[in-house]
Amino acid sequence: MAQRARTLLITGAALLMVAGLVAAHMLREARLSEASLREHGAIVLSTPIEIEPLQLVNHRGEVFTNEDLEGHWTLAFFGYTSCPDICPTTMRVLSESRRALLDQRGLDVRVLMVSVDPGRDTPERLSEYLEHFSPDFVGVTGTAEALSAFARQLHVASDRVEGDDPASYLVAHSGNIVVLNPRGLYHGVLKMPHRAEGVAAMVDAMVRRF
Secondary structure (H helix, E strand, O other): OHHHHHHHHHHHHHHHHHHHHHHHHHHHHOOOOHHHHHHOOEEEEEEEEOOOOOOEEEOOOOEEOHHHHEOOOEEEEEEOOOOOOHHHHHHHHHHHHHHHHHHHHOOOOEEEEEEOOOOOOOHHHHHHHHOOOOOOOEEEEOOHHHHHHHHHHOOOOEEEEOOOOHHHOEEEEOOOEEEEOOEOOEEEEEOOOOOHHHHHHHHHHHHHHO
């Protein structure tokens, strides 16, 4: 049993090393054309779209506006803290992607989680949730109307799914990652499924072409 455990640990470490080398290679060699980006699940808008004025609240309880989207690339994901599967998986991918971009390219992207469940996702709850993934992540919530308006502009859909009691509902939502450029404009989208090295390579390609 001990031998098997050691073998699994060695195999797992080797796989992680290979994944890291692959990510590094993709980031060094990324020169993806628009056609290649689409093939890998990324769509770059021919003309980035301006975001209408935002009035949201971040996970620290501070006002979050369009100015908070400027000066850096942002990877925005619409999800919620009670999500059982897709959200924690995607947040881990975003954490690994951000680390790869920082280590291999010196590119410090912002990761933004936008709540699709304002009834339960208070700033305090978002703050506690994000700590599981990265202290640098930003979460935003607000009124249902303000969040829906933001989501519509980025073509993100969500829908409440009732459970056995009013407190046990789920929220069906898109798993896509939205890319916002340093001007705070809607620049593109990364479709599912997501892998850290793929997300990092596609974002790197977008930045190089910007």
